[in-house]
Amino acid sequence: MAGTLKVVGLGGSLARISRSRAALRKVLDGAEATGADTELLDLRELGLPMYNPDDDEPGESATRLIESCYAADGLVWSSPLYQGTISGALKNALDWLHLLGSREPSYLHDKVIGLISAAGGTQGLQAINTMEFATRALRGWAVPYVVPVASAARVFDAEGRIQDQAVEFQLETLGREVVRVAERFVTHEPADHAAECQRAAERVAAA
Ligand SMILES: Cc1cc2nc3c(=O)[nH]c(=O)nc-3n(C[C@H](O)[C@H](O)[C@H](O)COP(=O)(O)O)c2cc1C
Numbered sequence: 773m774a775g776t777l778k779v780v781g782l783g784g785s786l787a788r789i790s791r792s793r794a795a796l797r798k799v800l801d802g803a804e805a806t807g808a809d810t811e812l813l814d815l816r817e818l819g820l821p822m823y824n825p826d827d828d829e830p831g832e833s834a835t836r837l838i839e840s841c842y843a844a845d846g847l848v849w850s851s852p853l854y855q856g857t858i859s860g861a862l863k864n865a866l867d868w869l870h871l872l873g874s875r876e877p878s879y880l881h882d883k884v885i886g887l888i889s890a891a892g893g894t895q896g897l898q899a900i901n902t903m904e905f906a907t908r909a910l911r912g913w914a915v916p917y918v919v920p921v922a923s924a925a926r927v928f929d930a931e932g933r934i935q936d937q938a939v940e941f942q943l944e945t946l947g948r949e950v951v952r953v954a955e956r957f958v959t960h961e962p963a964d965h966a967a968e969c970q971r972a973a974e975r976v977a978a979a
Pocket of ligand 1: 784785786787789790791792793851852853854855856857890891892893894895924925
């Protein structure tokens with residue numbers, strides 16, 4: 773059933789060894805184990821330019837980001853905790869998704885989003901809460917179960933290998949959960965009802 777679902781992971785830091793990227797890979801492993809297709813959008817590899825509303829023609833990297841996110845049934849966002857919030861690199865990627873506003877349906881309509889973070893300390897939930905604001909702005913649905921990885925340098929070693937089986941289980945569980953919930957969105961809504969709700973939401977937004 774889940775074989776055709778696509779889950780896209782977006783995040784990691786720009787660092788060569790990134791715990792938030794390593795954690796994201798674990799979540800995608802969990803999603804893949806259910807039979808879903810997965811894709812990692814690694815922010816270091818993507819090398820996105822800064823989003824500029826006056827010059828927002830997407831190049832190759834921004835096009836890959838936008839199209840992969842739009843094609844996904846489920847997403848996983850992973851940020852390092854930087855100064856008590858998400859990284860600039862992840863925020864910039866989310867800003868590029870503004871270009872999905874003109875699509876039909878717009879933005880990340882009805883996409884399920886799993887949220888994780890990696891922090892040096894214990895306040896990783898702050899990054900997750902920030903990502904949840906962006907989830908709502910982009911019309912997505914956050915999975916209630918979230919994984920803020922605390923003391924990330926202890927949970928992942930210097931090469932990014934996970935050292936804590938309990939956290940590994942939590943991350944893989946989130947991957948399965950994103951697929952489970954995304955599957956409900958894909959299969960449980962009659963198409964005519966979805967279109968009607970979309971039109972109503974657009975009327976409200978335009979009023
Ligand atoms: C610019 C910067 C800001 C940071 N701010 C915080 C912070 O406010 N709280 C915290 O617990 N850790 C903070 N850290 C530590 C990172 O959250 C931690 O090293 C995390 O693993 C980084 O993610 P990465 O491994 O994916 O690069 C900061 C690190 C950097 C480089």
